[in-house]
Amino acid sequence: MKLNGQRRRKGLNFFETVYTMVSKIPRGRVATYGQIARLAGNPRASRIVGCALHMCPASGGIPCHRVVNREGRLAPADAFGGAGMQKSLLAAEGVSVNADGYVDLEKYCWDGREHVPE
DNA sequence: GCAATGACGCAGC
DNA sequence: AGCTGCGCCATTG
Numbered sequence: 001m002k003l004n005g006q007r008r009r010k011g012l013n014f015f016e017t018v019y020t021m022v023s024k025i026p027r028g029r030v031a032t033y034g035q036i037a038r039l040a041g042n043p044r045a046s047r048i049v050g051c052a053l054h055m056c057p058a059s060g061g062i063p064c065h066r067v068v069n070r071e072g073r074l075a076p077a078d079a080f081g082g083a084g085m086q087k088s089l090l091a092a093e094g095v096s097v098n099a100d101g102y103v104d105l106e107k108y109c110w111d112g113r114e115h116v117p118e
Numbered sequence: 119g120c121a122a123t124g125a126c127g128c129a130g131c
Numbered sequence: 132a133g134c135t136g137c138g139c140c141a142t143t144g
Contacts, residue, residue: 014141033126037140044139046126051142054125064125071132075125102132 014040018052024115025066028094030103031110032070039112046070056080065089072105 017040025031033046042048053064053075065086068074074090074097077083087097095108 037126042140044127045141047124047139048126048141050125051123051140052125055142056125067125069126070128073132079125098132100132 014042014045014048015052015055017041018049019057019060019062021115022049022053022062022064022067023060025063025110026114028108029110030066030068030072030090030095030105030108031112032068032072032105034070035110035112036067039115050075054079063089066093066110068103068105072103072109074101074103077101 018036021036021039022031033049034043036049037043037045040049049067053062053067056062056064058064064080065074074086077086080086087101090097090103095103097103
């Protein structure tokens, strides 16, 4: 195996895999970057998940607002287009978000069992 | 091809 | 429910 540089993933770039996983997050539930990264095949690529969502091709139907960091904290407001927007979107799906921008991972963390990869 | 970056994760303070 | 520093991996310039 070459260096961990441009490693391919079955023809699908990591980004696409990430988008797929995120789009599979059930409504009213949230997933962490680490979770997505793990499902994508690289538990260490949490940053890549963030990078992928940063582009946020909403045109593809990527619910970036359902993705939170490992603490259950929402991404920086300016990151997805508007402070409080992500919070509102989650609240609209039934996810309680704190004024600090925190969600109860204990209750809303996505198990991923609904996805069942491979 | 190399260097820099990034919506993170974890360990340490 | 802090803050800082370092690491990890893929994308972009």
